[in-house]
Amino acid sequence: MSKLLSPAQIAGLSLKNRVVMPPMCMYVVEKEDGKVTPFHHAHYGARAIGQTGLIILEATAVEPDGRLTKNDLGIWSDEHILGLKKLVDELHSLGAKVGVQLGHGGHKAQDALDKIAPSALAYNDNYGKPREMTLEDIKRVQKSFVTAAGRAQEAGFDMIELHGAHGYLINQFLEPLSNHRLDAYGGSLENRYRIVGEMLPAIKDAFAGSIWIRLSMTAYDETGQQNTITDWQTIGRWLERDGIDCLDISTGGLMELQPNIPIYSGYQAPYTNHMKQAVSIPVSAVGLLNAPELGEYLLQTEQADLIEVGRGLIRNPNWPAEAATVLHDHDFEVYNNSYKRGQFK
Numbered sequence: 242m243s244k245l246l247s248p249a250q251i252a253g254l255s256l257k258n259r260v261v262m263p264p265m266c267m268y269v270v271e272k273e274d275g276k277v278t279p280f281h282h283a284h285y286g287a288r289a290i291g292q293t294g295l296i297i298l299e300a301t302a303v304e305p306d307g308r309l310t311k312n313d314l315g316i317w318s319d320e321h322i323l324g325l326k327k328l329v330d331e332l333h334s335l336g337a338k339v340g341v342q343l344g345h346g347g348h349k350a351q352d353a354l355d356k357i358a359p360s361a362l363a364y365n366d367n368y369g370k371p372r373e374m375t376l377e378d379i380k381r382v383q384k385s386f387v388t389a390a391g392r393a394q395e396a397g398f399d400m401i402e403l404h405g406a407h408g409y410l411i412n413q414f415l416e417p418l419s420n421h422r423l424d425a426y427g428g429s430l431e432n433r434y435r436i437v438g439e440m441l442p443a444i445k446d447a448f449a450g451s452i453w454i455r456l457s458m459t460a461y462d463e464t465g466q467q468n469t470i471t472d473w474q475t476i477g478r479w480l481e482r483d484g485i486d487c488l489d490i491s492t493g494g495l496m497e498l499q500p501n502i503p504i505y506s507g508y509q510a511p512y513t514n515h516m517k518q519a520v521s522i523p524v525s526a527v528g529l530l531n532a533p534e535l536g537e538y539l540l541q542t543e544q545a546d547l548i549e550v551g552r553g554l555i556r557n558p559n560w561p562a563e564a565a566t567v568l569h570d571h572d573f574e575v576y577n578n579s580y581k582r583g584q585f586k
């Protein structure tokens with residue numbers, strides 16, 4: 242049996258395999274109220290039937306102004322809980338474990354009425370300049386993440402992931418490129434980490450399941466103003482100390498698309514590997530891992546503990562079954578007998 246498709250006890254989760262659907266914004270909430278739609282049931286349901294072990298719902302905003310667009314999902318109000326719970330219950334009944342990515346876009350929140358960020362620095366000319374967050378703003382956003390974690394608990398999620406990557410608010414705090422603050426939340430690495438470190442104990446009190454964070458381990462900046470790999474490894478160790486169960490390693494998104502980004506199969510895996518060497522908690526890999534052999538290789542050589550497949554699962558909700566064929570995994574089980582019949586001509 243392949244490691245990719247074998248059951249695993251990992252990051253506090255009991256998973257039927259190591260295939261993870263990473264968070265991917267669908268921007269389909271036409272009513273602009275942040276609530277789950279029938280599309281979400283069909284979209285995520287298809288991937289649950291396809292035997293994805295863990296489905297992480299798209300970036301879901303902890304505050305209305307934390308949305309990238311008005312069509313994002315939200316978890317900023319108690320009114321969101323019921324719709325999320327129905328979705329979680331359905332995905333559970335289809336056999337998947339379910340998580341949600343908790344996000345705040347900071348200066349990337351395109352539609353925000355009051356755009357906030359660690360520093361008054363625009364993402365680019367089209368996004369508009371944010372307001373530098375006051376200490377009250379920081380406390381409020383921390384509280385919003387904690388309250389959102391509590392709502393995720395009520396909705397029955399198995400895991401939550403803090404969005405600390407791709408130039409979202411937490412990423413903006415962590416990187417010196419986007420954090421020019423002169424107070425306790427800027428300057429040293431310790432200060433830039435403070436917003437996360439301070440809220441983790443309360444998040445752990447609010448949410449009993451597995452708590453992950455997604456990090457961008459490089460901004461592809463070539464001017465020497467970004468965190469080094471060693472800095473990220475230090476952040477990883479602090480996150481482990483502060484109770485994070487799994488580190489989801491990505492890259493980029495803080496600056497406008499850089500021409501120097503090398504894109505190839507597994508292009509982010511070297512970063513996953515760097516983080517694996519620094520921490521003892523599980524590390525999840527993502528980024529053009531569509532070839533099942535590549536995921537299996539990263540798992541077997543202990544360069545990663547979980548394999549996320551994003552665009553591959555958009556193209557093919559039955560990606561795990563295809564992976565089983567490629568890996569000659571005869572123990573892999575499709576959803577039910579009718580789906581089994583679909584395997585043969």
Ligand SMILES: Cc1cc2nc3c(=O)[nH]c(=O)nc-3n(C[C@H](O)[C@H](O)[C@H](O)COP(=O)(O)O)c2cc1C
Pocket residue numbers: 263264265266267299300342404406407455491527528529530531549550551552553
């Ligand atoms: C349509 C789309 C929406 C995405 N939305 C999010 C998101 O909400 N949060 C996030 O962290 N990454 C997001 N991503 C990035 C994916 O989670 C993933 O890291 C990326 O697509 C690389 O993996 P892949 O090569 O397997 O697609 C998005 C990607 C796509 C294609």
